[in-house]
Amino acid sequence: MDRRERLIARARQGYRLAYGVEPTRFYAAPGRVNLIGEHVDYNDGFVLPCAIDRETIVAAGPPAPQSKEKLFEAVALDMGDMASARDKFDLLVPICPGENNWQNHVRGVVQSLGRYGYRVRPMRIAIAGDVPIGAGLSSSAAFGVAVALACSDFSGLDLTPEILAKVAQLAENDFVGCACGIMDQMAAAASVADHALLLDCRSLEHMAVPIHKSLAITVIDTGLRRSLTESAFNQRRAECEAVAQHFGVTALRDIDGGKLLLAQTELDPTLFRRARHVVTEMERVEPIGVALAKGQTAVLAQVMREAHLSLSEDFDVSLPPIDRLAQLVAEALGDAGGVRLTGAGFGGCLVAVAAHEAGRAIDEAIGRYNGEADLPARAEVFRPTSGAAPILLE
Ligand code: GLA
Numbered sequence: 001m002d003r004r005e006r007l008i009a010r011a012r013q014g015y016r017l018a019y020g021v022e023p024t025r026f027y028a029a030p031g032r033v034n035l036i037g038e039h040v041d042y043n044d045g046f047v048l049p050c051a052i053d054r055e056t057i058v059a060a061g062p063p064a065p066q067s068k069e070k071l072f073e074a075v076a077l078d079m080g081d082m083a084s085a086r087d088k089f090d091l092l093v094p095i096c097p098g099e100n101n102w103q104n105h106v107r108g109v110v111q112s113l114g115r116y117g118y119r120v121r122p123m124r125i126a127i128a129g130d131v132p133i134g135a136g137l138s139s140s141a142a143f144g145v146a147v148a149l150a151c152s153d154f155s156g157l158d159l160t161p162e163i164l165a166k167v168a169q170l171a172e173n174d175f176v177g178c179a180c181g182i183m184d185q186m187a188a189a190a191s192v193a194d195h196a197l198l199l200d201c202r203s204l205e206h207m208a209v210p211i212h213k214s215l216a217i218t219v220i221d222t223g224l225r226r227s228l229t230e231s232a233f234n235q236r237r238a239e240c241e242a243v244a245q246h247f248g249v250t251a252l253r254d255i256d257g258g259k260l261l262l263a264q265t266e267l268d269p270t271l272f273r274r275a276r277h278v279v280t281e282m283e284r285v286e287p288i289g290v291a292l293a294k295g296q297t298a299v300l301a302q303v304m305r306e307a308h309l310s311l312s313e314d315f316d317v318s319l320p321p322i323d324r325l326a327q328l329v330a331e332a333l334g335d336a337g338g339v340r341l342t343g344a345g346f347g348g349c350l351v352a353v354a355a356h357e358a359g360r361a362i363d364e365a366i367g368r369y370n371g372e373a374d375l376p377a378r379a380e381v382f383r384p385t386s387g388a389a390p391i392l393l394e
Contacts (some may be wrong), residue, residue, distance in 0.1 A: 011059040014077040015126035023059035029146035029388035030055045031131030032187035036288040041181030044202040044251035045282040051191035052382035056129035056146040063122035073124040076102045108175025109147045112167045121155040134225040136343025141184030144168030149388045161189035191387040212295030216356045223375040224347035243275040252278045277314035304338025317345025332365035
């Protein structure tokens with residue numbers, strides 16, 4: 001059995017144990033790693049993530065046969081035992097928050113579909129995933145988009161990837177309490193295998209950018225964890241909004257480096273640095289996209305180094321051990337590829353985009369880091385996969 005077959009088997013078994021019957025359909029949505037454009041989505045700019053071969057699977061089926069109520073039932077197989085990790089809510093009454101995050105997430109998706117004018121039919125689902133939680137690989141977006149897709153398909157709504165992503169984002173913003181942007185949900189919904197997704201976070205227009213076959217995407221998990229909702233994420237977002245407001249624009253996408261520099265003395269120094277990260281990061285997206293498609297590893301090395309520095313010094317979302325690891329890996333790679341912090345930060349993962357042959361250099365750098373660090377880091381090579389889809393089983 002491969003990874004996905006094991007996950008499907010787990011979802012199927014959980015469904016059977018929870019409801020006593022077989023599920024009738026399966027849906028999947030992947031996690032993602034962002035290659036460039038960090039903390040840019042909620043500033044309406046361009047980002048370049050790719051989906052990875054780790055995912056959330058939803059097993060789904062009709063409601064209990066004799067039930068007169070219009071119930072939505074869910075069991076989350078990674079969130080506790082079968083007795084505690086269950087939820088049930090009435091689709092005919094306004095949906096109120098559940099007892100914990102995952103319940104809120106499921107309820108939030110159903111509620112958000114309602115807010116977009118879509119009615120979800122009663123159904124039962126079991127959710128299982130293998131996207132590492134809290135690592136900055138968007139287990140949360142995979143969860144939300146997979147549930148949204150299951151609702152959409154099961155209720156015959158046939159929603160586009162853009163709507164699935166917006167529904168999942170709204171659920172996180174309003175029901176889970178995270179002010180995340182749209183990047184993760186769009187990556188989970190609209191990615192194309194072996195490509196990265198160039199996404200305009202304002203219009204949601206997107207284009208698949210090929211990843212040159214000489215390149216490998218390695219995610220290096222630092223093991224350092226901090227939950228996104230509790231982190232300074234919302235604060236960073238507010239700081240960016242404050243600068244946009246200063247300039248009288250909708251979002252930082254609407255200003256460039258020159259304009260920002262001219263206003264430096266008018267801005268609080270911290271706010272200036274936050275905005276400088278966003279503005280320079282937006283300029284890094286295009287060269288990385290081209291380098292990715294053409295396999296230009298020296299460009300990746302240089303631009304990703306600048307991106308990491310900017311996240312660490314201007315946006316202040318790195319930690320000393322992460323900077324150290326990034327430095328060791330960058331030194332080991334030389335011109336063979338780039339490395340930088342990926343995701344929201346405050347812990348989580350580094351991403352390296354480098355020639356396949358550089359895998360050993362990455363491993364050696366991690367070995368050196370682990371010799372001096374409290375928490376060991378570990379690397380894994382991911383395959384860029386496609387976005388959310390029903391799983392067709394024969
Ligand atoms: C988290 C959020 C995204 C994005 C990134 C930072 O993953 O969910 O919307 O803001 O952080 O780029």
